[in-house]
Amino acid sequence: MAPGGLFGTAAVAAVVSLAVHVALNCPIQPVPSRPPPAARYTPNNLLQGLEKLGEGRLIKPEDVYVDAAAGGTLYTATRDGWLQRMHPNNGSWEQWRFVGGTGLLGIAPSADGSMLVCDADKGLLRVEEDRVTILASTVDGAQIRFADAAIETSDGTVYFSDASTRFGFDEWFLGYLESRPTGRLLKYDPRTGKASVALDNLDFANGVALSRDEAFLIVCESAAYRCLKLWLKGDKTFQTETFVGDLPGSPDNIHRAADGSFWIALIQLRSPWLDLVNRWTLTKRIVASFPALLDRIKATAKGAMVAHVSEDGEIIRVLDDSQGKVINFITSVSEFDGDLYFGSLSANFVGKLSLAKVPQVQEAVSS
Numbered sequence: 375m376a377p378g379g380l381f382g383t384a385a386v387a388a389v390v391s392l393a394v395h396v397a398l399n400c401p402i403q404p405v406p407s408r409p410p411p412a413a414r415y416t417p418n419n420l421l422q423g424l425e426k427l428g429e430g431r432l433i434k435p436e437d438v439y440v441d442a443a444a445g446g447t448l449y450t451a452t453r454d455g456w457l458q459r460m461h462p463n464n465g466s467w468e469q470w471r472f473v474g475g476t477g478l479l480g481i482a483p484s485a486d487g488s489m490l491v492c493d494a495d496k497g498l499l500r501v502e503e504d505r506v507t508i509l510a511s512t513v514d515g516a517q518i519r520f521a522d523a524a525i526e527t528s529d530g531t532v533y534f535s536d537a538s539t540r541f542g543f544d545e546w547f548l549g550y551l552e553s554r555p556t557g558r559l560l561k562y563d564p565r566t567g568k569a570s571v572a573l574d575n576l577d578f579a580n581g582v583a584l585s586r587d588e589a590f591l592i593v594c595e596s597a598a599y600r601c602l603k604l605w606l607k608g609d610k611t612f613q614t615e616t617f618v619g620d621l622p623g624s625p626d627n628i629h630r631a632a633d634g635s636f637w638i639a640l641i642q643l644r645s646p647w648l649d650l651v652n653r654w655t656l657t658k659r660i661v662a663s664f665p666a667l668l669d670r671i672k673a674t675a676k677g678a679m680v681a682h683v684s685e686d687g688e689i690i691r692v693l694d695d696s697q698g699k700v701i702n703f704i705t706s707v708s709e710f711d712g713d714l715y716f717g718s719l720s721a722n723f724v725g726k727l728s729l730a731k732v733p734q735v736q737e738a739v740s741s
């Protein structure tokens with residue numbers, strides 16, 4: 375046999391074994407990704423000026439909630455299963471309530487003084503002084519796989535997001551690569567004790583927030599670079615429309631500020647490598663079939679970004695740490711008393727930045 379023939383045989387053998395490996399091991403059934411928005415922001419790296427709170431004791435604090443009524447007590451949930459809080463008067467941290475597990479994500483206050491917690495693996499929880507109650511772990515008879523963020527309305531109804539029906543929190547990146555919009559907005563009714571589906575087919579359902587007058591709710595769709603508005607009152611009740619779209623990142627948690635505007639954490643899931651993988655469903659399938667390769671590709675996406683958005687959905691300003699030098703992968707941002715607080719799934723602290731350090735007016739989007 376000629377050397378060229380040998381080479382050809384080896385190449386065919388390699389392709390066949392790759393095809394067999396992918397056929398046997400690929401955990402996803404991908405569809406094409408949505409094209410990312412064309413608009414680009416000039417990096418300002420303003421987030422690099424932040425201060426680190428609780429550094430070393432907070433393992434990947436995903437969400438942050440500031441209790442204004444308690445003078446700014448700051449709450450977060452960490453990967454060791456604790457709800458932790460910081461007292462504003464002396465800056466000391468306290469392990470406040472133990473829930474357990476590694477999947478504690480969104481936290482939100484309840485009118486009765488308890489805390490609502492989304493446990494990605496267990497569902498919607500109510501955490502009280504001496505007990506943890508599962509409010510909803512199933513909907514329509516099926517397990518909730520990825521409870522993500524919650525908000526309570528003044529009548530006691532709790533809206534919460536379920537990011538994906540296909541993959542849980544530990545496998546969120548597979549769900550992202552697969553790109554099937556299976557996320558949902560769920561609604562827990564305390565009167566019946568049951569959860570129901572308010573919206574489905576969401577493209578990775580994530581943060582939820584209410585407008586000041588509770589006329590509408592916002593739910594973010596990370597993989598669609600947008601947040602939706604669901605009307606709860608008025609003649610458009612139960613209709614949806616885009617609240618803000620073409621965001622320069624994938625929206626994660628959203629929190630309302632005292633003036634009625636919103637802060638949205640924007641995960642940065644772009645890199646030349648990731649963009650390349652996302653171009654074809656075949657490359658997605660190949661990468662998803664090799665866990666080590668998947669981790670390498672995931673790690674190429676760096677940076678942190680947050681956006682301040684008006685009550686009408688206009689982007690007011692964007693702050694970033696474009697290469698993730700000080701903070702990476704911000705998943706939550708809350709404003710309280712002139713400061714911003716940041717949660718992150720790649721940090722061991724909560725970030726704090728005074729808005730006095732941030733210019734008020736910024737250049738808008740440049741295409």
Ligand SMILES: *[C@@H]1O[C@H](CO)[C@@H](O)[C@H](O)[C@H]1NC(C)=O
Nearest residue numbers: 461462463464465466467468
């Ligand atoms: C900080 O303040 C809180 C609330 O006032 C108090 O319970 C706690 O003991 C204080 N911690 C320290 C270390 O002073």
